[in-house]
Amino acid sequence: MTTELSSANPGRARRQMAADILSKYGIVLAFVILFVALSFAHQNFLSTANLTNVLRQVSINGILAIGMTYVILTGGIDLSVGSVLALCGVVAGSLVTGADPANPALAFLAGIGVGALVGAINGILIARFKVTAFVVTLGMLSMARGATLLYSDGRPIPNLSPEFRWFGQGFVMGVPVPVIVFALVFIIAFIVLRYTVYGRWIYAVGGNIKSARTSGIPTRSVIFSAYMIMGALAGLAGVILTARTTSALPQAGLGYELDAIAAVVIGGTSLVGGVGSVTYTLIGALIIGVISNGLDLLGVSSYYQQIIKGAIIVVAVLIDRSRHSNP
Amino acid sequence: MTTELSSANPGRARRQMAADILSKYGIVLAFVILFVALSFAHQNFLSTANLTNVLRQVSINGILAIGMTYVILTGGIDLSVGSVLALCGVVAGSLVTGADPANPALAFLAGIGVGALVGAINGILIARFKVTAFVVTLGMLSMARGATLLYSDGRPIPNLSPEFRWFGQGFVMGVPVPVIVFALVFIIAFIVLRYTVYGRWIYAVGGNIKSARTSGIPTRSVIFSAYMIMGALAGLAGVILTARTTSALPQAGLGYELDAIAAVVIGGTSLVGGVGSVTYTLIGALIIGVISNGLDLLGVSSYYQQIIKGAIIVVAVLIDRSRHSNP
Amino acid sequence: MGYELDPDLLLAATDVAKAYSGVPALIDGRIRLRRGSVHALCGGNGAGKSTFLNILMGLQKADSGTILAKGRVVRYGSAAEALADGVAIITQELSPVLDMTVAENIYLGREPRRGGWFVDKKKMVADAAALFARLKFDIDPRAQMRHLSVAKIQLVEIAKAISRDSDILIMDEPTSAIGEKEAATLFAAIASLREQGVGIIYVSHRLTDIFSIADDYTVFRDGRFIETGSLADIDRKRLISLIVGRDLADQQARPTTARGETMIAAEGFSRDGQFEDISVSIARGEIVGLYGLMGAGRSEFANALYGNGRKDKGTVTIEGRPVEIRSPTDALAAGIAMITEDRKETGLVLTSTVSQNVVLAALKRFARGGFVSGRREAEAVDAQIKRFRIRTASRHLLVQHLSGGNQQKVVLARCIETDPKILICDEPTRGIDEGAKREIYAFLSDFAAKGNAVLLISSEIPEILANADRIIVFRRGRIAGELPAAEASQDALVHLAS
Amino acid sequence: AGFGLVGTAAAQEARIAAVVQSLDTEFNVLWADAANRHPLVEDGTIALTVLDGRMDALQQSNQFDTAIAEGYDAIIFVPVDINAGNDPVQRAMEAGIPVIGSNTLISDTDLYESYISSNDVEAGRILAESVIEKMGGSGNVVIVEGMIGQSAQVQRLEGIEEALAANPDVTVLEQRTANWSRAEALSLVENWLISRGGEINGIIAQNDEMAIGALEAVKAAGLDPAEVPVAGVDGVTDALLAVQRGEMMSTLQDADAQAQGAIDLAMAAIEGEGYEPRAAVWDVNGGEMAWDGGQSQQYSVPWVPVTADNVEDLLAMRQNQ
């Protein structure tokens, strides 16, 4: 519409395009820089074994972060994921131990089911009773941890059946099972958000709940479902983590909520809701995972690691910042 | 102007008034219920010794929560407070140990100064470089903790001078020093927010930053200063905690950010910014403190404590919810 | 109260009442909407129109009252129910999902589907394009909503409501943000909807529009139903007096004043892609009008002048002295105040009270040693509430609870509190009722007469003709011409602008 | 990608990774510092990398994968969780990398090449007995526990319960976690001293950090620490100082022996028979623990109760740690 003027200055137009690309893919660029730097810094970084490692390490946080993307897109937050993960882990674990372990698929589904249930409780309190998401899920963080300790009597549950452990330790055609699960979750989440009506509704609710309501979108159900999905994914992550650590740990998942939220936010999804995508969340999770892996590979001492890790996260987002800066 | 009709239906008007009071003071009501219940549940709850206790226990989180109120009112968040607290604690502590300890007042100021400095770094990145507050302060959470461990070599700094420890352990006319400091911080923060130009600016920036800018408010400086104040208060809390635990602990303050934010949010301050007050934050902090104290007094076991604590927080805010529910 | 079952009666509401915290917003809301008619709902700012309409739509709950839609008693619990029942609304406060495309906004909640679950994006965009073509709106369905001007957002909301094919269509000030050309297109659309038997409730403060498109009128005042009838039976003057509750004198033509020395001169303002080489100067005592079609770049220029947006080139001199304006803070310090175009986005702090908003830009005047004097604040705010007849329960009411027009008055009051010598007004009478408009015009005239300068941006030609001394016309980011008001006419302006 | 910023390893250099619980806790810091003071680390023969497990079993498992991919010559392991530690050890051993256990243990110790530790059950027993003895064998105690579910919490509690079972006249009034944190224990015990007034005769804390918090609460309540004995485990500096003041009891866990001993065991696994240990704890170097040619699978470092007699020496030693 106002093309006459904008084409007046081709140099500016090109610069504008560069800025647009940067603004759209800034965080991807940051990731690429990090990745290339680590490839040069350590000869094993690019080895298949290490890349497999990184992906497997990222999978737990990645699954949580994908659920968190849904929740944050609706304008909410879920602080309870770490505790819910632990709860689902001990429930699933308790089924596949002892003399007569249950079918691992059953335990798998039980873990996810418990997570979905806890998520549903969060969802009802937030969507129906309008309690702030921060408070509800902070309360749940505490309650689910208490329930976990109570259920497991505060002790790890060892001796899980080998079939169950396959979910964490197995391989399918050379690819670790957690990575496959993560990839599936990502693909489904991506398609749902991008191509389905439900996905549109998630964005609409977070972008402008009033407008969504006026347009006849069942806003409560959408919000409710986002927390339920998050809960189910926390359950899934709990099952995988349990299978991977070979015993169900009641203290698992401490502080995981911050990592999951960090992946989402580093990816550029706005905490206010309505803007973002799981693709960027994936990049965010990979950045976090690659930093940890790289610094461990390089043998950087723990204290410096924390400093460097914090700095890299800020710088990565700084590279990306133009996307969110107010004009 | 339009009072004629309000008297038409006295029953409705009275119900409306009750709803208004509840909506305005719901969280106060929740606190009163909790307080009265605990007074009946344990005979020592109302003893002077215990109330002094509660206040002293609340003071650290209370000081952090007051700073957090400022930050959240501008629409931001600070996740780094726990780490900054630890950093300031070890810096202050390192000055008052050994053969020739420094003047405690100097250490006190040094702790606050370091906090203000770190807060200023957060503030610049957020206000000037427009990096999301969540990311900046999450990065700082990691960096400040690394710096703390590096500075203290990962070990507690023992043998702090008794004069310095007075800040945490002393009394003035029967009132613990931390409580006095907390009260002073509260009063000043209250007056500044309520009666000064700067206070108005904080609300305006959080309420609508574009409108604030249009009204000629130096929005960047306001945001910057809020993080600096938060940093300084985290420093103050660090000094007091250090003086109270008798050594400077590099692992102090882990997870304190969530408690501080919880106090603010339970008090009803909106995470979106622009709405809230330190008075409600005080109530929020007291609720958290009283729950912990009460459950300890009643000898509730660890597992159940977590469950009950989480549930009470949710219920307290549920009582208060009408204040925030969309019509 | 029995209703005769009139098949032509689409909607009948009686005794609808609503109070907030005991303060009534609506006492006795009534309307009878006939099939195939346009029914104008009139009333001053804060009369309760929006409250009433939102209740009809299920967006708010009434305290009491009966609503009959298509012969059935209804009580919609949500907009979704109303929509399903064939009732649609264009709300006064635009509330688009900014981070979606135009097409997604239009089909929000009823996306065309493929395979049950998936959004058929192609169809959605094609449908939207067809809709725009039918309505003759020049909007790209794939554009990001965030990048549209307020006017276009308004058009999208109009298109969205129309596309629902409902038989009751409520329009709450649909033209407050758009230009004459777009308004004309809208009226054509309304006419064709009426042909199809749709009943339209139309709210506007532009009486000329009402007389040209509406069949019936209903007037509310202070929350009460006043009168209803056919527009054929009433003249403009009487309608105004019904709305305002007293007789208004005819507006005085603006006296031609002598031009003093130059107060402010902007030279060579440019911003790539938006405006190019704009020079405007305003003398003491002068009101300069800025006219242009939607998207001509007037707002962008005014904001740049105020320091509220980047400019690539351009200098400003005030009273002969060059000044550097990099931010609104600089502008205010130089004596410039601005009423921005979008009161919700850039004007008000909705979460603060009326009082806090009014004094926000001039806080330093109310402070001593950094502390705000509550007494002086109260005095000043009460004076402003009185001066502009801001209808508010108290100065402590949150500004988000004011009616649209009253919110606009708060913005105006805030600018005046800064005691400016140059006032930039970007569509200052958006959503303001006839009575208050007169007061604002009188104020501007008076303000200029005191030796101040005014830059008045308006898309309402009568407004600009009646109030400006000199009119500058923008076309696609450039100055297309300049006319003394005395020589200007509707045709001349439109000709220059397009 | 042929060059690296770090780790341009000389051919003869042995590369050892130490996966520890968390470098946020003083004992682990002492452990890591001691490891770095091993003579072969100091002279560059061993390149030691300490990986911080951040108190997370999954994190440790990930670090094992990294270390295996990196091809370290040996791994020393201080596991966060007793059960979750088994699997990573197995993976490393299967990859041909010897794993040496140190400090805390995994449940399947047979997986280890060898391990060196102090028995946490025993620590719990010593801890409880020291308090009970001060109380004269009867009275009321409260127990401050570590983070629930961690092996130190579980095993020390086991020892405490053994001691309590042997002393039927001792009643447990309260038992709660303070998550290894001094500040949390401080508040907790302050509150107990209100609810249980004069009833508490002794405080058993599962580590020194929490014991010191408890001690401060006791003192702040105006009670005499001699009347309400407090004990912890680990022998951190503050605890040594408190013992020196006669205010509490502690049991030293010998970080030097566990860390440096583990390095010697790792080198023995790498170099095979004939390796000569360098750490001071071994009998061959004048210490008290039998080296046995590095061929045993298990080495047990004795606990050292901190007493008025040895505290000065221990404090002097701490200066150099």
Ligand SMILES: Nc1ncnc2c1ncn2[C@@H]1O[C@H](COP(=O)(O)OP(=O)(O)OP(=O)(O)O)[C@@H](O)[C@H]1O
């Ligand atoms: N939530 C609320 N709390 C208190 N008062 C309210 C609230 N919402 C609306 N009001 C009041 O109700 C009255 C009617 O407002 P309404 O928006 O219906 O007016 P209107 O006729 O649409 O005016 P305008 O022409 O300015 O849009 C106003 O005085 C307004 O201040």
Ligand SMILES: Nc1ncnc2c1ncn2[C@@H]1O[C@H](COP(=O)(O)OP(=O)(O)OP(=O)(O)O)[C@@H](O)[C@H]1O
């Ligand atoms: N954030 C933005 N991104 C892209 N384009 C924009 C943005 N804001 C405005 N524009 C475009 O800039 C042009 C100038 O808009 P401006 O608001 O200045 O016009 P105007 O003359 O004031 O017209 P009106 O206010 O009546 O719409 C418009 O075409 C508008 O769509």
Ligand SMILES: [Mg+2]
């Ligand atoms: Mg209205």
Ligand SMILES: [Mg+2]
């Ligand atoms: Mg404009």
